[in-house]
Amino acid sequence: MTTKDSIRPAHRRLWSGLACDDPSSEIGVLGVPFDGATSFRKGASFAPSKIRELTPHVAPYTEDGTSLAGLRVRDYGDVFVDLDWERYFKTVEARAQQALNHPLALFLGGDHSVTIPLSRAFSSSVNGRFGMLHIDAHLDLADSFEGSRWSHACTQRRVLELPNIDSRHLVFVGIRSFMDDELEFLHEHPQIGLHTARDVYVRGIDDVAQSVVVQLQGVESVYVTLDIDALDPAFAPGTGTPEAGGLSTRDVLELLRTVFLDLPVRALDIVEVSPPLDHADITSVAALRVIYGAFGWVRSAD
Template structure:
């Protein structure tokens, strides 16, 4: 892993920690640990998500450390431990799995910035290795990512939740809740017809409204002690986030997503990610700024719940 000047700036912006501390001491004292996985070697269409961690970090420099509800986050300790860098996904997988397992065992709330959606697989595997109880996944995306394989790979960005279901402590499709879906592959269609799948697609979301969606998720997921939240930026309509590899018309609005995330943090969220942001695919950088906002608001939701914000 390496640290950049932007990471150091972000430590100050997001609360930071004493410069005299070692990396291990900073992580131990942190309220939130963040890291990037700049990898997009498992995409099925357009590349570019590998550039997201650096771009999202850079985009945070001019913003104040407050939430949209005017809550001050500047006194909270956020430490950026850098990027997991390798063109070899097996190396990335093992390194991320080990680190996430360590963070979960130490009860550290964490944020991962992808990368394509395949980088969520080692994160989930790390959680699986760290705990001895069922955990759930809330998957906010235009796609199910339930393919057994895509493009000949079982570790494609289209296979994320199929691999999750195979993990001992996820174990069944009912422990995953899909929100915002509006695209399905043929083998995914077979799977969701033969298995119990919790899903609210984008059209149904619009009909129900955010409050009802949150109620439905809580009803299905409240029995779980630990939940991981993964946000693919293409859950948003391309009007709000054009820079992504596989945009799909008819998605969530920015307001719907922000309100949804606020409500979901009533659940025992232990960490979250934002993936599939592709800065090079959008000159206006809408996806980068959407990703930035998602991350900082989710930090606010976590800190409001655990520490109280004013």
């Protein structure tokens, strides 16, 4: 058997066989395998290929048993890493537009800095105002970190510089780690939504999800960024900056189900999955459950 023959069957089943070149596909996928901004442990650059590699083994059904057959997923591949950080982010921003032409753009990071060019692309694809749901252990609200304004610790500061987002349309869920300047910024901007991991534990995820829906009501489009370290390390050990005391996979699925069904979500990124730091692909499998959930929610929101 040639190498080509041995890889063909798996390729045919990419995204569980839902992969398709149709420009009118419901989902547009783009991988951004960049982890140059990771401050602690690297490896997120391996996530897009690992996640895709697992998709032939995922059944094309939602967790409720609804078939995804007929859903079309157009995968634009990865934006190959360029050592010139500025040029790379410009390329990511340009390439993201293709995926944003689909009803839902799915972006696979990469570390959380990739949300900077992705949200720029999103911002210019939206006619009105947009909202941002940031699910993470960390706020990523530092103005600069380790000498860079494009660090994965600065993501939401850069997002708030975009012309068509108001800080009252930024909501955090899962937070349990802070830095001084982030707390200062939050103090100066009390309209920003903040639901810590403990809030989720005390109030329950449904109550938090309703608060998110209320806060983002009225925006034209919503961007959801999921840093996998929002999950407890028990559910997602393969990540560069793990923080104990986090959300369960179930919490994130329930939150996103409500948000996708009640708000105009047009982009989802999943960042900071680090396959080299993972065990038995637990973290990639968690990301895939969210992705296939999104596939089903996009469909039922039609």
